[in-house]
Amino acid sequence: MEQQKPLFNFKINYNTLDGNGTPLYNGNIAQTFWKTDSQDKNVRGYTYEYDPLNRIMSANSYEGTNLNGMAMNTEYKVNAITYDKNGNILTLSRYGADDNVVPSFGKWDDLTYTYDGGNKLMKVVDNSTSGSHRNFGFKDGTNPRD
Numbered sequence: 001m002e003q004q005k006p007l008f009n010f011k012i013n014y015n016t017l018d019g020n021g022t023p024l025y026n027g028n029i030a031q032t033f034w035k036t037d038s039q040d041k042n043v044r045g046y047t048y049e050y051d052p053l054n055r056i057m058s059a060n061s062y063e064g065t066n067l068n069g070m071a072m073n074t075e076y077k078v079n080a081i082t083y084d085k086n087g088n089i090l091t092l093s094r095y096g097a098d099d100n101v102v103p104s105f106g107k108w109d110d111l112t113y114t115y116d117g118g119n120k121l122m123k124v125v126d127n128s129t130s131g132s133h134r135n136f137g138f139k140d141g142t143n144p145r146d
Contacts, residue, residue: 009035011045011067018067021047028054033067043067057081075105088115 013031015023024030033045043066046059059078064070080093094109110127 005037007037009033018045019062019064019070020072022049024050026054041065043070044073045070051083053087055081055083055087084115086115086119088119088121089113 011018011031011033012029013021013033014027014029015025017023017031018033019031021031028050029048031045031047033043035041035043042063045062045067047062048056049058049060051057057079058081061073061076062070063073076096078092078094080091081089082091084090090113092109092111092113093107094111095105096108097105107128112125112127113121114123114125116122
């Protein structure tokens with residue numbers, strides 16, 4: 001019987017790195033990588049940056065044919081993450097490919113989060129002007145479609 005290759009590979013690095021990034025010795029994830037068994041044989045991954053309170057501040061995308069030959073892919077990233085004094089996310093921006101205009105890239109999400117006095121998430125507003133990626137997951141009860 002022929003042994004099949006895995007359809008999906010995933011790797012997490014903390015203090016030992018592959019390529020770019022900063023090793024972390026505090027339990028935070030420094031890098032993640034994945035590869036699928038598809039026609040596109042590239043490895044994709046992210047390096048993560050944290051603030052002094054260990055809250056994620058950004059994720060930068062990398063892509064290449066192997067872990068040591070990866071280049072930063074500036075079209076896919078997460079940044080502009082801010083937090084309130086309770087550690088709740090207040091803002092987050094995410095960038096990627098625009099489904100409507102290939103190969104155009106832009107801001108997928110420009111999210112603003114609102115919480116009640118008990119830190120319960122009440123509302124997420126997507127201020128992005130990209131028409132191809134809209135907020136369809138969070139239901140805040142203020143929209144008749146919720």
